[in-house]
Structures are given as C-alpha cells and as structure tokens.
Amino acid sequence: QAVFPKPAKTRRIAVANQKGGVGKTTSTVNVAAALANKGAQVLVIDMDPQGNASTALGVPHASGDKSVYDVIEGRAGLGDVLTVCPDFATLDVVPASIDLSGAELEVADLPNRNTLLKEALDLYLRQSEKHYDYVFIDCPPSLGLLVINAMCAVTEMLIPIQAEYYALEGLGQLINTIGLVQTHFNPVLLVSTMLVTMFDRRTLLSREVYGEVKGHYPSIVLNTTIPRSVKISEAPSFSQSVIAYDPRGIGAIAYGEAALEIAKHSQQVLDAIDARRKNN
Ligand code: ADP
Ligand code: MG
Numbered sequence: 001q002a003v004f005p006k007p008a009k010t011r012r013i014a015v016a017n018q019k020g021g022v023g024k025t026t027s028t029v030n031v032a033a034a035l036a037n038k039g040a041q042v043l044v045i046d047m048d049p050q051g052n053a054s055t056a057l058g059v060p061h062a063s064g065d066k067s068v069y070d071v072i073e074g075r076a077g078l079g080d081v082l083t084v085c086p087d088f089a090t091l092d093v094v095p096a097s098i099d100l101s102g103a104e105l106e107v108a109d110l111p112n113r114n115t116l117l118k119e120a121l122d123l124y125l126r127q128s129e130k131h132y133d134y135v136f137i138d139c140p141p142s143l144g145l146l147v148i149n150a151m152c153a154v155t156e157m158l159i160p161i162q163a164e165y166y167a168l169e170g171l172g173q174l175i176n177t178i179g180l181v182q183t184h185f186n187p188v189l190l191v192s193t194m195l196v197t198m199f200d201r202r203t204l205l206s207r208e209v210y211g212e213v214k215g216h217y218p219s220i221v222l223n224t225t226i227p228r229s230v231k232i233s234e235a236p237s238f239s240q241s242v243i244a245y246d247p248r249g250i251g252a253i254a255y256g257e258a259a260l261e262i263a264k265h266s267q268q269v270l271d272a273i274d275a276r277r278k279n280n
Pocket of ligand 1: 228
C-alpha cells in the first residue's frame with residue numbers, strides 16, 4: 001500500500017473553475033476523503049450556496065442551520081459551525097446552505113469584503129488545537145465575491161478540467177482572475193494542480209484534451225485522470241463520497257491515486273509558495 005507523505009505545513013487549496021459541472025465538488029469531496037482515509041487531518045469548507053459538498057459528505061445544511069454563511073457574516077467562527085464527516089473521523093466539514101446566496105450582496109460594502117473567509121480561517125487555524133494537513137474550499141461556478149474570498153483564504157488553487165471539447169475555453173478568464181487576486185490581495189497564490197475529470201480513455205477527444213492541457217501546463221496537470229463512473233455520480237445521493245460508498249471501485253481508486261499525487265507534491269508546492277512569499 002502506498003504511503004501518503006504528510007505536508008510539513010497546512011496546505012490550503014481552493015477548488016475553482018467558473019464553469020459549472022466540471023467536477024469541482026466531486027473532486028473536492030473525493031480528494032479530501034481519500035486523504036482523510038489515509039490518516040490526513042482534513043478540513044473541507046463548502047463555499048457554494050448549493051451545498052453539494054456538504055451533501056456528499058453527509059453533513060446537514062438546511063436553510064437556517066449553522067453554516068459558513070454565519071462565518072462570512074461575522075456571527076460565528078469556523079470552529080462553531082464545523083461538523084465531522086460521518087464516514088471519516090479526520091475529515092471536518094464546514095457546510096454551506098442556500099442562505100449563503102445572500103451573502104455577496106450583504107457584505108458588498110464592507111471594506112474587508114474580500115478577506116472575510118481568510119480572516120476567519122487564519123483565526124481558526126491559529127486557535128484550534130487540531131493541526132490540519134489540508135484545507136479544501138469548494139467554490140461555486142462563478143468568479144464573484146465568494147470565489148474571491150476563497151482565493152484570498154488559500155495559497156493554492158486546484159482547477160478541475162472536464163475532458164470535453166470546450167475544456168480550455170474559459171480557462172484564460174480564470175487564470176486572469178487569479179492574476180488579479182495575486183496582484184491586489186494574495187501575491188503568494190499558486191496554481192498548483194489541475195485535474196482532468198470525466199475522462200474516457202476510449203475516445204480520442206479525451207486523450208486530445210488531456211494532451212492539450214498537459215502541453216500547456218506540464219508540471220501542474222496530474223498524471224492521474226478521473227474516469228467517468230456511475231458510482232462517482234450516484235455516491236452523493238447516498239450522502240457519501242465515492243471513497244466511502246464504493247471503496248474498491250474505479251472512481252475511488254482514481255481519486256485515491258490523484259490524492260496520492262497531490263500528497264507527494266507537498267514539499268515541492270510548499271517550497272514554491274515560500275519562494276513566492278520571499279519575492280513579494
Ligand atoms: P461542479 O462542482 O464543477 O459543478 P460536480 O462535481 O457537481 O461539478 O459534477 C457535475 C456532475 O457530474 C455531478 O452530477 C457529478 O455527480 C457528475 N460527475 C462528476 N464527476 C464525475 C465522474 N468522474 N463520473 C461521472 N459523473 C461525474
Ligand atoms: Mg459544485
């Protein structure tokens with residue numbers, strides 16, 4: 001069995017792509033679960049008002065429940081609203097509910113509107129007696145204030161890319177937005193990881209998309225691709241990650257391999273972030 005190296009410092013990773021349906025939530029939940037399954041201490045923060053990551057990790061998130069909305073609004077700390085995922089003792093989840101859809105407008109006039117999540121996460125990580133190896137933030141499909149908050153709160157971005165014809169369309173816009181966040185708020189922010197999802201090895205198109213993305217970003221794109229799998233798509237309806245729902249299936253194996261690659265990159269990524277910190 002593969003050994004998962006632990007990062008020397010907490011890795012903070014936002015999972016973003018303004019396109020919907022590319023596998024952001026699926027990748028957040030399953031990479032996080034795969035790492036927790038190997039003993040890593042993991043925190044997942046759901047920043048999508050749809051709350052799909054909360055659902056897939058078995059955490060209640062009805063309107064009015066305590067959630068990340070209360071944190072963004074300054075009524076609670078992250079530690080007050082997090083829950084342990086029922087399937088993995090080392091996986092904590094900060095849920096999101098539909099209430100979060102009001103937050104962008106409600107905080108729009110605050111001078112620190114872009115860094116509300118960062119301030120809450122910094123405080124929580126400083127005060128919590130738990131040490132986290134990984135913090136993942138699942139972003140909504142936009143480039144709005146919630147996503148900017150996620151980008152300001154982390155040091156790394158993981159961009160899932162769906163293996164389909166228009167895969168690279170919109171990637172330029174996302175990279176531009178990341179550049180703006182680097183310039184104005186978070187100079188350290190690094191695009192550390194791209195993961196090709198819904199890959200079908202039988203089709204030339206999937207292989208072409210992979211080759212194209214890998215050609216553009218050779219050191220960032222994981223060698224592991226995530227295949228299309230019915231088990232991956234049905235796991236959330238059982239309130240589970242595919243790691244818990246079908247641990248020996250191809251979906252769990254692929255996400256396990258992606259998680260291992262991410263873990264193995266830890267030192268290299270932390271060094272690259274430190275180098276950015278020194279240069280800024
Ligand atoms: P996003 O968060 O980017 O909007 P999701 O992770 O919710 O995307 O995925 C969109 C849809 O595709 C969901 O219904 C999900 O279950 C399904 N899906 C994601 N990855 C896979 C996969 N590898 N195989 C099959 N279905 C998938
Ligand atoms: Mg999603």
